[in-house]
Amino acid sequence: MNLLFKNATIIDKHSQYNNETVDIKVENGIISKIGANLAEESHLEVIELPNLHVSRGWFDSSVSFGEPGYENRETIANGLNTAALSGFTDVAIQPTGHPVADTQADIHFLKGKATGHATRVHPIGALTKGSEGADMAELFDMKNAGAVAFGDYNKSLSDANLLKIALQYVQDFNGLLIAFAQDSKIKGKGIVHEGEVSTKLGLKGIPALAEELQIVRNLFLLEYTGGKMHIPTVSTAKSVQLVREAKAKGLNVTCSVSVHHLFLTDEELTGFDANYKVMPPLRPESERKALLEGVIDGTIDLVTSDHNPMDIENKKLEFDLAKDGTIGLESAFGALNTLLPLETVIEKLTAGKELFSVEDHVIAEGKPASFTLFNPNEDYTFGKEHILSKSKNSAFLGKKLKGKVYGIGSNGKIILKE
Known part of the structure; x- marks a missing residue:
């Protein structure tokens, strides 16, 4: 996983970058650099998403x-x-x-x-x-x-x-x-x-x-x-x-x-x-x-x-x-x-x-990339098109919700919605 996340707002009270909007460079599944206006490099896939927020x-x-x-x-x-x-x-x-x-x-x-x-x-x-x-x-x-x-x-x-x-x-x-x-x-x-x-x-x-x-x-x-x-x-x-x-x-x-x-x-x-x-x-x-x-x-x-x-x-x-x-x-x-x-x-x-004794990682340089990517400000009505499960028994169908999840970076992989 070699990625460069651009303009990501970090929400992590344990991180020194909490509430800061920065770029996050991930190399081989490890956060190698966090800072403003990081240079794009040929081996990095650049990811830019609207109002991107990142948390543990x-x-x-x-x-x-x-x-x-x-x-x-x-x-x-x-x-x-x-x-x-x-x-x-x-x-x-x-x-x-x-x-x-x-x-x-x-x-x-x-x-x-x-x-x-x-x-x-x-x-x-x-x-x-x-x-x-x-x-x-x-x-x-x-x-x-x-x-x-x-x-x-x-x-x-x-x-x-x-x-x-x-x-x-x-x-x-x-x-x-x-x-x-x-x-x-x-x-x-x-x-x-x-x-x-x-x-x-x-x-x-x-x-x-x-x-x-x-x-x-x-x-x-x-x-x-x-x-x-x-x-x-x-x-x-x-x-x-x-x-x-x-x-x-x-x-x-x-x-x-x-x-x-x-x-x-x-x-x-x-x-x-x-x-x-x-x-x-x-x-x-x-x-x-x-x-x-x-x-x-x-x-x-x-x-x-x-x-x-x-x-x-x-x-x-x-x-x-x-x-x-x-x-x-x-x-x-x-x-x-x-x-x-x-x-x-x-x-x-x-x-x-x-x-539950589950390994956790603060968003910091040198730590494994294990975080969630989301936009907290998008309003929508939850419908069947939002259901990814095989079963469709949702109590939230038709409810007005706020916040879009893009996906995760975890376990050496990046999973994002298309």
């Missing part, structure tokens, strides 16, 4: 691809290309394939399939065998194979003692547990947030209590065992407050929120469009505002697209029969950039690297 490469802590087993939803190859063109140099892949990634062989498979791609894969190993919640999976072996964390995607562990043992066990190798929070008994047969909208539509509701009660239990376990826990995709004001209080007590707990919970509310459900059927469910405006406040004040550590492709056979159904999930990589930046200051957006899209 973005990381998504929750991405699902179909492969292995559900390639009709998404393949790893196309998924990683989608991630690259959406600005993500690194993604943590959830154990949602068939078979579930619960052994070191499964982790090796995922890492191997990602070889040669610009976007790097960081597998999340299942916490329990088959993500069935009964027996602990091969956590240490998966860690040695490259797993960055352990959790059962969108499944809350009902066995409190198993979670306690897992929290104690992973401390021997500094493992990170992901504890999705939803009490299955309180959730029952609910499919949307329990409230005014669910009542009007006649849909079975899930009380916010289902999430909050489980978070309380999990935090009590963490306080007892020690170790570190990540609570993904919190969705209520009370959940944010519980994490805020736990951090104040000194517990090693972090949390994330999905882009769609920051951007959308349960009012979207009035058309019975299954693209808005997600888990946790979309909440009312008051909860959405509390989540935004949690992002701004730092209680919520990172933001995820919670990208979850679903084929048309599982989405174009009666609402209560459709599977949960929305794709989100393609729309993540544009949605966040309409809601939050640019510096906050970049911080929340890069903060997960430290938490």
